[in-house]
Amino acid sequence: MSGANRIAGAGRLTPARTARFTFDGKSYEALEGDTVASALLANGVHLVGRSFKYHRPRGILSAGAEEPNALIDVERDAARKQPNVRATVQEVFDGATISSQNRWPSLAFDVGGINNLLSPFFAAGFYYKTFMWPKAAWEKFYEPRIRAAAGLGVAPTQADTDHYTNRFAHCDVLVVGAGVAGLSAALAAAETGARVILCDEQPEVGGALHYDKSVKIDGQDGFAWAQATAARLAAMDNVTVLTRTTAFGYYAQNFVVLAERVTEHLARPDRKLPRERMWQVRAKRVVLATGAIERHMVFANNDRPGVMLASAARTYLNHFGVAVGKKVGVYTANDSAYEAAFDLHRAGVRIAAIVDNRAKPGEGVLAEARSLGIEVLTGHSVIDTKGHRRVNSMTIARNGGGGKRTIAIDALIMSAGWTPSVHLFSQSRGKVAYNAETGQFLPGTYAQDCLSVGACNGTNGLQATVEEALAAGELMARATGSKAGGKVEIRAENAFEWTGGMAGAAEGAGANDNVKAFIDFQNDVCAKDIRLAVREGMHSIEHIKRFTTNGMATDQGKLSNIHGLAIAAETLGRDIPKVGLTTFRAPYTPVTYGTIINHSRGELFDPTRKTPMHAWEEAHGAVFEDVGQWKRAWYYPRAGETMHEAVSRECKTVRDVAGVFDASTLGKIEVVGPDAAEFLNLMYTNAWDTLKPGRCRYGIMLREDGYVYDDGVVGRIAEDRFHVTTTTGGAPRVMNHMEDYLQTEFPHLKVWLTSTTEQWAVIAVQGPKAREIIAPLVEGIDISNEAFPHMSVREGKICGVPTRLFRMSFTGETGFEVNVPADYGQAVWEAIWARAEPMGACAYGTETMHVLRAEKGYIIVGQDTDGTVTPFDAGVGWAVSKKKTDFVGIRGLKRPDLVAEGRKQLVGLKTKDPTVVLEEGAHIVADPNQPIPMKMLGHVTSSYWSSNCGHSIALALVAGGQARMGQTLYVPMPDRTIAVEVTDMVFIDKEGARLNG
Amino acid sequence: MLLIHCPYCEEERPELEFRGAGDAHILRPTNIADISDEEFEAFFFLRDNVKGLVYERWRHIHGCGRFFNAARDTVSDKFVTTYKAGLPRPDLSPAPKATETTVETYEATEGVAG
């Protein structure tokens, strides 16, 4: 017998099939199919955790997903370790290592329990009020201590080695919940031929049939019927049955997201299987059959281990074969707890008494209790309990006074009635309506194509539930056009219809502020805290929730919300619906990050873009940098070289000999059509109709507000064809920007846009020997300086491959950019390299490219501009046409602020000490001795060591910069102040002789 | 994830294929270079933050690539209709009010609490 509290013949587990696990280092035996909770209870372990704020000993409260107390850590190995798992949900597997949480140094002796004695100081709003002053104490004193003392579980320190997956699914009818209602609805829908998905969070279908043994369906035991029905559904081609699958989010247009736990219950899962699978389901119709959750009674010390929900005790007995105690007290305001008492009684457990808060219980259950000889005390309350690590007595009293007596018990089961699970309905943006008769919030106005059936719809009675579900299943399926099949009929009966239920504090909760009558176990919120919140002026339930933290723990108040609301309403003297319900949010139960991100991790987190020459660059020792999604060769260090040395060498080599650079990542857009020039006239500040085919021009693109958006060289290939280049990072947004104007503002223009970024490999060959390097490889193009001057483009061949050859330069040297179809990129590169290398040229990377262009004062949009810079600010005002009557940004440029004096303008900076390299982003001031905060004139946008100049160079945005030439300004740094001289932006070859060579 | 009907593809496709593009029916003045500061302010900067029906632009960027217009309710997040760029703003009479008495959440009346 695995566990002393296992009752022979009770439950549905097989006694011979055992599994061993450890809890806090101690080994226990369980049966296959046990949850950690049922296995611990079988072994007499009730104390499983400590509460969050007061560190009070806590036990197992429920048998399901609503569990607030029994949070555990489940470990397979150091990397596969999950905190905050509900012991009531986690299935035991052989070899599982389970630990309790939120206790130090041990579960039985917890130092943090001192908080319980200090609890008067931990009243509602404690965090807000106590830590307001002094502010510094929060960071230095309170927060580290609170974080050390509190905390739910410990995150693993290693990367998760499990994998997770995702599936998109479509269906006609999604049925959430596979209890009697869900199974009936799914069956009725499936018989019409509709595509049905049925999901349930538990390992087995059946819902309430797990505990309600009195149910007979079509003459069969209810639980057996449920399994047979699920098997019948699963065998149908049009049905998918998913167990261990929680529908956790209900989004717009019947988009419901499910988390399926695939291997969580297996001792040695096949590593090929995903641990969890996310299902993103788009359903034409949804049937919600999510049932109801039993509420606890609110009374003093209702949180001791051994105090639990009546339905939970019944589940442990009838499904797991475990008795939760030997002498069990019952405290209820609802008939359902009676049936739990009857089942325990019949299994040989002594029922100490049924204490019923009501004067009039249901007649049926009362009569049955009497005939079984169970003492029933109506109109009584439990006003206190005793027992440190497990409840050992309950004190009861007659409502209104008198009859006080203490009864020895070892477990106390309770029920305050049932809360319909309207979470998903509410997430679907449906509005709940309050039913004053039953005291329940029920689905009111639907926002989406869904229906609620059974307990979550407030439907009472088993046959009524079945009929409602069958009707809804068929109705929803027919609505999707499914025509097959006939009517499904199911006959169901059970022992008793349940009456009763209460919300809020029972008599024993008392008005005394020292009484701890818990409503939210996980966040340690008591009835008195809600009252205090109201006294402190919180009148909205959303404010009360945040002030007390009621319902804000990982269980999201599945047990506590209605109690909190009822107490707030009573204290405020308002009706419950006037106080309102807080909003339900996804996820219904916690979902692992692994499930949500599933495949989007590691290499699959974001695409990596590589140029056609990437393999060559890798083979030649390039160090890469990430530029957006691109991997770009950054620099090519030789053996023993630092980055600084490599970049200095590359910079000098390009200007002394030549360099070869991979510019393939440049954005490229082919602009084609009879109106192409007119379109570019509108998109760029420059004039394009005057550009002759075969020539190029540097273009500036603005936003409508007049600020620089992108730049690049555009070549006119033919009258009706332009080869547009954009910045590497700007390619997609420039394409979108152009499409936007073409489609919506200038749709009359006959232009076609095609992104060609990845179609062309681009090899820049720059430097005095550039022409000599490529000359023998080029066919059909005269590349002499006279025939092919700077800023020209020709079509021809290189190495036998078609090319668009550009004469252009981003280095200030004689330069060519060889565009070839991407597939030929590496071959042409290698051919060029074979000529370049013997001449002493180098391959250079993006860092050298940056330095060389800065030596020439060429800006980089996005580095030297920041979205608030005009072309005039950036020193490229010459590119703005004065003749055109329209282009995007023409009006923005005239805005008063954009033409005002003293705007920040791009200038060059030289440090007085030529060896000092400024920090990019560093601020610039006129007077370094002024008091802090200083008046900032601007900031450094680009800064490098220039081996060609023999001194550092920098570009900076400086207020009124162009009028400050020659001035000395200062860059204050934490350890020193750096004096700089304002210069123009061109540091090398001011007359441009090298460019045109 | 919303389903959005592309008026060019004539299909409902998942939101992931689309990108929002701001308010619809704001015409770029054909004489933009000559408009006053006030006119430019109204054209470029001023936008309403409507609770209820908005007319906005979307692009089926990972589909046909077309820009189109949509009428969407910012309270329910529902697309009332979508239509091709260049078509006039459709006349949409206000949605019928719910008659059933329901519990207003705090958010519905006061906005999202922190």
Ligand SMILES: [Zn+2]
């Ligand atoms: Zn489309």
